[in-house]
Amino acid sequence: MEKLQRVRPTVYPVEKVIIPDATSFSLNNGVKVYEIEAGTEDIMRLEFVFKAGQVNEHLPLLSSSCNMMLSEGSQNFTSEELNRTLDYYGVFMNQSAEKDYASVVFFFLSKHIEKVLELSREVLFRPVFPESELNSLMKKRIRWFLINREKVQNLAIDQFYESIFGNKHSYGYQIKEQDFNNINTVHLSDFHANNYTPGNMAIIISGKINEKTNMLLDQYIGNISPGVPLKNNHTVSLEPGSLKKVHINKNGTVQTAIRIGSATINKRSQDYPALKVFNCILGGYFGSRLMKNIREEKGYTYGIHSSLSSLDKSGYKIISTEVGSRNTNMAVEEIYKEIKILQEQPVEKGEMTIIRNYMSGEMVRMFDGPFALAESFRSIWEFGLDNSYYYRLADKIRTIEPDEIMEIGRKYYKLDELFEITAGSE
Amino acid sequence: MIRYKKFSLDNGLRVLVHEDKSTPLVAMNILYDVGSRDEDPTTTGLAHLFEHLMFGGSINIPDFDEPLQLVGGENNAFTNNDITNYYLTVPSANIETAFWLESDRMLELDFSPRNLNTQQNVVIEEFNQRYLNQPYGDAILKLRPLSYKVHPYRWPTIGMDIDHIKNVDIDRVKRFFFSHYAPNNAILTLTGNIDFDLARNLSEKWFGPIERRAIQSRELPPEPLQTEARKLILERDVPSDALYKVWHIGSRESTDFYTLDLITDLLAGGESGRLHIRLVRERKMFSEINAYMTADIDPGLMIVQGRLMKGIDINEADKAVEEVINSLLNNENIKQEMEKVKNKFESSTVFSNTSILNKAASLSFFELLGNPDLINNEVDSFRNVTHKMMADAVRKYLVPSNCSTLSYISTRKE
Numbered sequence: 001m002e003k004l005q006r007v008r009p010t011v012y013p014v015e016k017v018i019i020p021d022a023t024s025f026s027l028n029n030g031v032k033v034y035e036i037e038a039g040t041e042d043i044m045r046l047e048f049v050f051k052a053g054q055v056n057e058h059l060p061l062l063s064s065s066c067n068m069m070l071s072e073g074s075q076n077f078t079s080e081e082l083n084r085t086l087d088y089y090g091v092f093m094n095q096s097a098e099k100d101y102a103s104v105v106f107f108f109l110s111k112h113i114e115k116v117l118e119l120s121r122e123v124l125f126r127p128v129f130p131e132s133e134l135n136s137l138m139k140k141r142i143r144w145f146l147i148n149r150e151k152v153q154n155l156a157i158d159q160f161y162e163s164i165f166g167n168k169h170s171y172g173y174q175i176k177e178q179d180f181n182n183i184n185t186v187h188l189s190d191f192h193a194n195n196y197t198p199g200n201m202a203i204i205i206s207g208k209i210n211e212k213t214n215m216l217l218d219q220y221i222g223n224i225s226p227g228v229p230l231k232n233n234h235t236v237s238l239e240p241g242s243l244k245k246v247h248i249n250k251n252g253t254v255q256t257a258i259r260i261g262s263a264t265i266n267k268r269s270q271d272y273p274a275l276k277v278f279n280c281i282l283g284g285y286f287g288s289r290l291m292k293n294i295r296e297e298k299g300y301t302y303g304i305h306s307s308l309s310s311l312d313k314s315g316y317k318i319i320s321t322e323v324g325s326r327n328t329n330m331a332v333e334e335i336y337k338e339i340k341i342l343q344e345q346p347v348e349k350g351e352m353t354i355i356r357n358y359m360s361g362e363m364v365r366m367f368d369g370p371f372a373l374a375e376s377f378r379s380i381w382e383f384g385l386d387n388s389y390y391y392r393l394a395d396k397i398r399t400i401e402p403d404e405i406m407e408i409g410r411k412y413y414k415l416d417e418l419f420e421i422t423a424g425s426e
Numbered sequence: 427m428i429r430y431k432k433f434s435l436d437n438g439l440r441v442l443v444h445e446d447k448s449t450p451l452v453a454m455n456i457l458y459d460v461g462s463r464d465e466d467p468t469t470t471g472l473a474h475l476f477e478h479l480m481f482g483g484s485i486n487i488p489d490f491d492e493p494l495q496l497v498g499g500e501n502n503a504f505t506n507n508d509i510t511n512y513y514l515t516v517p518s519a520n521i522e523t524a525f526w527l528e529s530d531r532m533l534e535l536d537f538s539p540r541n542l543n544t545q546q547n548v549v550i551e552e553f554n555q556r557y558l559n560q561p562y563g564d565a566i567l568k569l570r571p572l573s574y575k576v577h578p579y580r581w582p583t584i585g586m587d588i589d590h591i592k593n594v595d596i597d598r599v600k601r602f603f604f605s606h607y608a609p610n611n612a613i614l615t616l617t618g619n620i621d622f623d624l625a626r627n628l629s630e631k632w633f634g635p636i637e638r639r640a641i642q643s644r645e646l647p648p649e650p651l652q653t654e655a656r657k658l659i660l661e662r663d664v665p666s667d668a669l670y671k672v673w674h675i676g677s678r679e680s681t682d683f684y685t686l687d688l689i690t691d692l693l694a695g696g697e698s699g700r701l702h703i704r705l706v707r708e709r710k711m712f713s714e715i716n717a718y719m720t721a722d723i724d725p726g727l728m729i730v731q732g733r734l735m736k737g738i739d740i741n742e743a744d745k746a747v748e749e750v751i752n753s754l755l756n757n758e759n760i761k762q763e764m765e766k767v768k769n770k771f772e773s774s775t776v777f778s779n780t781s782i783l784n785k786a787a788s789l790s791f792f793e794l795l796g797n798p799d800l801i802n803n804e805v806d807s808f809r810n811v812t813h814k815m816m817a818d819a820v821r822k823y824l825v826p827s828n829c830s831t832l833s834y835i836s837t838r839k840e
Binding site for chain 2: 006008009010011012014015039040041042043071079080083084086087088089090091092107108109136139140143144146147149150151152252253254255285286287295296297298299300301302322323324353354357358360361362364365368369370371
């Protein structure tokens with residue numbers, strides 16, 4: 001075959017991302033609404049987010065159980081009627097309870113906004129928590145739990161949270177089988193009354209928003225009493241475990257799960273954008289140091305990643321992988337080696353350019369379309385931040401120099417502070 | 427309505443373009459008409475292994491990912507029984523880099539033995555991670571040869587024996603490339619912020635000079651009709667029993683496809699699906715249950731799978747599943763339920779088509795099926811399913827003689 005003239009195309013710098021600001025206003029009862037108009041299709045994403053995560057619970061599983069039980073029957077609908085009606089209107093509903101927040105998100109065709117608001121009012125503010133449904137849910141959850149505990153990645157991540165945050169704090173404690181027997185409907189009603197109030201909530205709405213939306217929001221949600229503001233009585237402190245290395249033995253597995261990391265700063269810190277860059281070089285994309293070494297060089301794993309997560313009262317960094325069990329020690333050693341190299345040797349120019357452009361491209365993707373915009377908005381709103389956080393991040397991606405990357409690595413990835421959790425056969 | 431334009435290059439490459447100026451990105455999807463069904467029974471898993479090799483450098487470019495990351499792009503790929511599909515997104519100013527990269531690896535790979543060796547290890551770890559190190563992970567590996575005796579769908583995409591992957595050599599890899607990877611065996615789709623004229627010019631410039639290749643002909647043995655129920659019992663150290671039932675269905679292009687799709691939605695489309703309502707909520711026999719179709723091009727499978735609650739007899743659970751399926755033949759409530767799943771299908775299609783990547787993948791696949799208009803017509807086909815069509819399909823396909831049942835039994839004493 002004749003050789004073709006294949007001149008590499010010009011590389012154009014990724015343009016600075018322009019982030020549409022959310023419009024905010026308050027309903028009659030004071031609930032904050034954030035609206036992001038975006039997209040071409042007549043669809044909407046409507047999120048109700050409450051400060052009702054695990055940090056607000058006094059019993060393990062309470063926040064997640066309350067969140068799941070919201071759709072198990074309300075004053076005017078049984079769970080079956082509710083689910084059937086949502087499906088009939090083509091509505092997708094996602095419920096979730098995380099460490100700090102709990103939320104219910106609806107995805108739907110804009111023309112069904114009124115129906116969705118009517119149903120969401122039932123789900124959020126009028127649940128009745130029937131005892132029989134709670135019993136069924138808990139029996140199912142035990143089965144899910146037992147199956148999940150068969151997976152080395154779950155064994156490792158549960159231990160990881162306990163190790164870095166302590167077994168007293170809700171960020172850290174591990175769920176046990178008997179915890180599923182300790183939740184009753186009174187706990188749920190109390191938790192709901194205290195936490196699922198308009199005063200403890202915000203609404204994030206994105207997509208094709210029509211002129212009737214705001215009026216309907218007030219009509220369905222704006223007249224619900226805001227409730228008594230909740231004083232945060234959470235007093236347990238974060239106490240990392242004393243053992244830096246923990247192995248959980250699980251016989252007969254062919255792969256071992258590895259989780260390495262520790263508690264760290266969150267988005268509110270000035271250093272966070274630089275730490276994001278460090279993390280990305282280390283293990284945040286397909287071309288990362290860890291991926292190149294441990295997957296593409298050595299073939300120890302199908303994948304290895306490092307990530308940063310922000311929490312209200314903390315944050316953490318974590319390196320995650322599953323490797324053939326016989327390669328566990330070598331993989332762990334290589335992980336530490338890659339961290340050390342990034343702390344000691346300046347990243348070369350070529351790799352700096354790749355990381356700047358790749359991360360700039362990622363930022364474009366983070367704000368592409370109504371769903372991505374809403375998620376990106378929520379993840380700064382939680383921390384009381386605005387889009388200036390993203391502009392700072394974008395600037396840092398463009399201007400960070402190799403010296404600062406090494407410095408950030410030395411400051412936040414102190415090797416003797418990292419926890420090393422493994423789960424698998426010996 | 428998704429508007430697209432279509433043309434072919436002289437070398438046989440088909441190109442589809444859909445402009446969407448609401449995004450700053452462009453998606454590029456290249457579908458190769460090769461999947462695990464095209465493998466030799468002695469070298470299964472090769473199509474998927476090959477997908478990994480496609481990232482290890484091409485004739486003029488030592489690494490695929492780096493130049494793409496350098497222009498702010500992101501990419502991935504998947505392989506299934508029928509196709510190998512590569513996709514990426516990139517800020518629109520840098521779309522030419524994507525053409526340069528994708529056309530170079532269509533032109534020729536660099537076939538480095540070192541890369542082959544690494545990717546063999548990576549794929550073995552992928553196999554371990556997905557199938558061996560997960561509870562119930564091997565069920566699907568056992569289901570395929572239970573339901574298919576002849577057709578290549580009898581092995582999974584990862585391969586029927588991991589030794590096939592271990593033993594592949596570089597000559598085999600080369601032969602595979604030149605008999606499947608070619609402009610005349612591929613479909614290129616561009617969606618997002620790109621003008622049709624630019625897409626056309628860049629396609630000509632970068633893919634135009636690649637010559638046609640002789641594609642290995644596809645003569646797949648049809649699966650003989652199954653005439654009696656098949657059963658398999660597996661005993662494993664898992665917390666709960668699990669039940670898997672699979673039925674042969676028609677091909678992707680058969681008129682029954684949307685009817686069966688609707689049936690799986692009636693059975694298991696969300697929390698209000700019949701299997702969930704009857705067997706999880708009411709009778710409390712399963713902790714979770716699901717139904718889906720494999721959506722293969724050749725006649726595929728409908729699968730129902732569920733995990734049992736403690737103390738439930740698996741034969742009772744099996745009977746209960748059949749009862750729920752047969753309940754679709756009653757007229758009670760069915761009209762409204764059909765309307766419900768049709769509405770849900772419509773809205774999920776709208777959601778799916780908000781993503782330029784989804785649109786690009788769908789257009790490519792529908793072009794392979796010979797009808798890219800399906801991207802706009804599928805909702806109507808789904809809406810047109812009548813109660814009679816639904817009941818006929820239940821009677822035709824979802825019968826015991828066409829079914830294979832896998833009972834996955836927990837050996838654990840609780």
